[in-house]
Amino acid sequence: MNITVRRRLNVAITVMVGATLVLAFAVYDASLYQEPFFTGWVLLAVMGFLALFNLRKKITVLPLGSASTWAQLHIYAGWLVILLFAEHIGWRLPDGGLEFTITVLFAIIVVSGIVGLMLSRILPPRLTRRGEEVIFERIPAFIAELRNEAEDLVLESAQETRSSTISDFYLRHLSGFFSGPRNHLHHLFASRRPEFRLMNDIDNLQRYLNSRENEYADRLRHLVNKKDDLDFYYALSLALKAWLLVHVPLTYSLLILVVLHLVVVYAFGGGMS
Amino acid sequence: MATGVAIQRPVRWDNPFSPDMSESEVDKIIGLDMFRDMDTSKFSETVSLRDIIRNDTRIRHYKKGDIIVRTGDYGTTAFLSITGHVRVIIPPSKLSNSQLGRSSVPKKGFLAALGQLWRNPKLPEVRDPTRYAAGRDTSTRTGEGNETLTFLRDVPAILEEFNTHRINPGVLFGEIAALTRAARTTTIFAEDDVELVEIRRQGIRDIRQRVDSFRENVDRLYRENSLKNNLMETPLFHDLDDGVLDKIAAATLFETYGDFEWHTSYNRYLESPHHERLAMEPIIVHEGDYPDGLLILASGSARVSYRVNHGDKTIRYIGTGALFGFEEIAQNWLEGKDRIISMQHTLRAVGYTDILRVPTSIIETHVLPNLPKSMFPPPAERRPVEVSHPYEKRRKYKKAGAIPKIDTETLEMLVEHRFIMGTSTMLIDLDRCVRCDACVEACAKGHNNNPRFIRHGRTFEHYMVANACMHCVDPVCMIGCPTGAIHRNTEGGQVMINDDTCIGCATCATNCPYDNIRMVEVRDQHGGFIVDEDTKKPIVKATKCDLCFDQPGGPACQRACPHDALQRFDMQDRPTLAGWLNRR
Numbered sequence: 001m002n003i004t005v006r007r008r009l010n011v012a013i014t015v016m017v018g019a020t021l022v023l024a025f026a027v028y029d030a031s032l033y034q035e036p037f038f039t040g041w042v043l044l045a046v047m048g049f050l051a052l053f054n055l056r057k058k059i060t061v062l063p064l065g066s067a068s069t070w071a072q073l074h075i076y077a078g079w080l081v082i083l084l085f086a087e088h089i090g091w092r093l094p095d096g097g098l099e100f101t102i103t104v105l106f107a108i109i110v111v112s113g114i115v116g117l118m119l120s121r122i123l124p125p126r127l128t129r130r131g132e133e134v135i136f137e138r139i140p141a142f143i144a145e146l147r148n149e150a151e152d153l154v155l156e157s158a159q160e161t162r163s164s165t166i167s168d169f170y171l172r173h174l175s176g177f178f179s180g181p182r183n184h185l186h187h188l189f190a191s192r193r194p195e196f197r198l199m200n201d202i203d204n205l206q207r208y209l210n211s212r213e214n215e216y217a218d219r220l221r222h223l224v225n226k227k228d229d230l231d232f233y234y235a236l237s238l239a240l241k242a243w244l245l246v247h248v249p250l251t252y253s254l255l256i257l258v259v260l261h262l263v264v265v266y267a268f269g270g271g272m273s
Numbered sequence: 274m275a276t277g278v279a280i281q282r283p284v285r286w287d288n289p290f291s292p293d294m295s296e297s298e299v300d301k302i303i304g305l306d307m308f309r310d311m312d313t314s315k316f317s318e319t320v321s322l323r324d325i326i327r328n329d330t331r332i333r334h335y336k337k338g339d340i341i342v343r344t345g346d347y348g349t350t351a352f353l354s355i356t357g358h359v360r361v362i363i364p365p366s367k368l369s370n371s372q373l374g375r376s377s378v379p380k381k382g383f384l385a386a387l388g389q390l391w392r393n394p395k396l397p398e399v400r401d402p403t404r405y406a407a408g409r410d411t412s413t414r415t416g417e418g419n420e421t422l423t424f425l426r427d428v429p430a431i432l433e434e435f436n437t438h439r440i441n442p443g444v445l446f447g448e449i450a451a452l453t454r455a456a457r458t459t460t461i462f463a464e465d466d467v468e469l470v471e472i473r474r475q476g477i478r479d480i481r482q483r484v485d486s487f488r489e490n491v492d493r494l495y496r497e498n499s500l501k502n503n504l505m506e507t508p509l510f511h512d513l514d515d516g517v518l519d520k521i522a523a524a525t526l527f528e529t530y531g532d533f534e535w536h537t538s539y540n541r542y543l544e545s546p547h548h549e550r551l552a553m554e555p556i557i558v559h560e561g562d563y564p565d566g567l568l569i570l571a572s573g574s575a576r577v578s579y580r581v582n583h584g585d586k587t588i589r590y591i592g593t594g595a596l597f598g599f600e601e602i603a604q605n606w607l608e609g610k611d612r613i614i615s616m617q618h619t620l621r622a623v624g625y626t627d628i629l630r631v632p633t634s635i636i637e638t639h640v641l642p643n644l645p646k647s648m649f650p651p652p653a654e655r656r657p658v659e660v661s662h663p664y665e666k667r668r669k670y671k672k673a674g675a676i677p678k679i680d681t682e683t684l685e686m687l688v689e690h691r692f693i694m695g696t697s698t699m700l701i702d703l704d705r706c707v708r709c710d711a712c713v714e715a716c717a718k719g720h721n722n723n724p725r726f727i728r729h730g731r732t733f734e735h736y737m738v739a740n741a742c743m744h745c746v747d748p749v750c751m752i753g754c755p756t757g758a759i760h761r762n763t764e765g766g767q768v769m770i771n772d773d774t775c776i777g778c779a780t781c782a783t784n785c786p787y788d789n790i791r792m793v794e795v796r797d798q799h800g801g802f803i804v805d806e807d808t809k810k811p812i813v814k815a816t817k818c819d820l821c822f823d824q825p826g827g828p829a830c831q832r833a834c835p836h837d838a839l840q841r842f843d844m845q846d847r848p849t850l851a852g853w854l855n856r857r
Contacts, residue, residue, distance in 0.1 A: 002857070003837075003856050003857055057835065059387070059390065060714070060718050060719070060829045061381075061386045061389050061390065061715075061718050061824055061829065062825065063826030063832075066834075067711065067832060067833050067834055068835055070835065071835035071836065120707045120836065123707070124703060124704050124838075127703070127708065128735045133708075133729060133732070237708055240707045240708060
């Protein structure tokens with residue numbers, strides 16, 4: 001199915017289910033039943049379903065439906081759960097300590113989920129346009145290789161040209177840059193300022209170099225470009241992974257607190273049904 | 274310009290089939306009935322019959338029970354018995370996978386599949402060494418030149434149990450599979466100790482070209498055994514009776530184009546400029562030629578293009594079973610002799626292609642008059658609709674209700690890199706892939722913690738063709754495997770490697786032009802490398818994607834991608850591929 005058609009269909013279904021639930025809650029409430037019990041159990045069921053997605057991702061060996069189908073259900077049930085939560089808390093911030101904590105956790109999980117979704121749609125095309133694919137886990141090793149190459153080049157330049165200009169420049173401007181992944185936020189927000197600044201520094205340096213030294217500076221410039229590409233790849237790949245480090249652990253924390261909330265409600269909510 | 278290292282220009286027969294072939298052995302072979310009466314004047318001085326025998330044949334010795342050719346294997350050689358008898362197992366009866374030295378792994382059940390999650394070893398490439406010892410004891414032995422042969426233990430029981438036919442000395446066998454590069458259709462084994470001449474395909478081809486009687490004999494065998502079946506698979510001939518089919522078969526010409534061993538020059542081909550690459554693909558039909566016959570692709574793939582200024586624009590590729598030229602023939606027949614149109618496109622062999630050419634007169638006489646109207650093709654269209662902008666593309670397709678097409682640039686790339694050979698080519702949409710490696714992890718979980726592909730490969734636009742076995746239509750990796758360890762699964766058609774019988778010779782890995790087979794050193798359960806008793810060198814095995822044939826859900830990589838970024842495609846199913854490429 002075409003992706004646009006699928007998106008429209010999913011949005012339509014989600015809106016319809018949401019509207020039906022709101023109507024059902026209203027009817028339930030009008031019948032003088034305790035609406036929070038109803039919304040609470042529906043909310044818990046949907047939250048449980050959302051949490052199952054991570055389990056499905058771990059169990060790849062069983063025919064439990066494709067992960068992409070699960071992801072679609074997760075995304076749209078995720079939108080629905082915001083509505084359910086708001087209904088459950090009566091569209092206002094709860095004042096109990098436990099309930100407030102649950103609400104804050106829930107908000108962080110929702111925001112991290114939305115951010116993750118946006119990142120997973122925005123960043124991959126940017127990675128693709130930048131060029132060669134690199135395995136994330138190998139980037140530190142590639143950076144180390146580049147650093148060794150740059151240091152060898154600088155040492156060679158000092159020996160061959162009998163001048164410490166380039167090596168001094170390296171120590172002042174580039175050693176930190178080559179020591180590990182750098183400029184995460186700049187890359188994330190598509191700013192090339194750090195790269196431009198380094199290029200500018202090299203340009204300024206080259207005014208004072210002879211032709212032999214300029215050759216070394218050009219090679220150094222090439223290494224800076226390659227390192228910047230790796231930084232770019234690292235920053236974006238890290239962002240694509242990092243949001244899950246917030247989203248998933250907090251989900252488990254939330255579920256634990258929700259169970260506690262249930263116990264408290266049933267322990268001290270006698271007579272309500 | 275600097276001068277490089279000078280070498281002697283490589284020539285044919287730098288690598289003879291058997292470097293140990295002696296002149297007395299050549300005399301012995303030439304003295305056989307089949308070769309003795311051949312007219313040697315038909316051969317040139319540079320490629321004499323003696324040269325062919327010396328360089329393209331070898332003498333082999335098999336012991337009683339040794340399997341000579343195995344059903345399902347892809348061979349490039351034919352055989353001729355000098356002394357002793359061989360037996361062919363007549364289909365449909367066939368030996369079991371274990372008798373053939375192949376693995377027979379059942380699909381895992383729910384619990385067994387789930388159990389992998391905690392039973393998988395932590396270390397890479399762990400094997401149970403006792404398996405290999407068991408395999409060797411039961412069905413393999415070391416033959417000439419340290420070659421591993423599979424043998425049948427109880428020949429009398431096999432003769433009793435299976436329907437077999439004896440092949441006497443002097444009769445050629447295995448030549449059709451060698452010439453057409455099709456899989457062997459049956460298993461042949463030594464009934465007693467035999468001495469055979471093995472002729473490689475290049476030799477058969479040369480003799481066939483020069484000796485009429487040999488060609489007629491081979492062609493007759495092909496017509497009798499395979500051609501009619503090939504014709505019957507073509508929808509145009511479905512409703513024809515046997516008599517008409519016989520007439521068509523009798524008039525059909527069998528042609529081959531391209532280099533049989535194209536995979537050996539694949540990397541050189543890729544390094545050439547575009548126009549040189551195109552020039553390396555032999556032209557089967559030229560745009561503007563008179564449509565003298567309906568072409569049926571019996572095997573291989575071909576590129577369809579038309580001339581644009583000084584270049585050629587690819588509009589599609591076609592594979593086994595496809596027809597070419599039918600539009601032109603049908604249109605000429607409908608419109609009469611006054612308005613003859615010529616071939617609208619050029620057809621080139623991609624790699625290696627077998628063609629069946631059914632003369633136009635035969636089509637006009639026997640096929641077109643009785644063909645239902647619905648089966649007539651639309652008028653031959655020279656130029657496809659040019660649609661380049663994605664929005665315009667969507668609008669036009671929507672309006673016309675047409676199937677989306679694959680962009681020319683993508684087509685060129687897929688054809689030139691021969692990715693069109695794949696029946697399960699892995700494509701990754703890099704604009705949707707978040708590089709989470711869920712696909713690689715899922716693959717590893719289904720293969721004892723060893724991923725069988727790499728999320729790396731050639732890219733075009735925003736797609737990557739990952740380094741995963743494509744399970745080719747024409748798997749060149751299977752050519753030359755000495756033990757038949759690499760084979761097609763009889764149930765699903767996947768190209769698989771039997772780890773128990775793989776001897777680590779790397780023939781398959783070398784043959785695979787796409788670098789999709791990896792040789793690995795294997796370990797025991799304690800992490801130590803399993804080594805050869807004599808040399809103490811690590812035992813090496815070939816590994817590749819097996820499409821998770823033993824997993825209950827099929828290919829895990831595809832199912833594991835949460836972003837719809839990874840799909841596997843039968844590249845001959847162009848509408849599905851085009852739909853996916855244009856799915857935005």
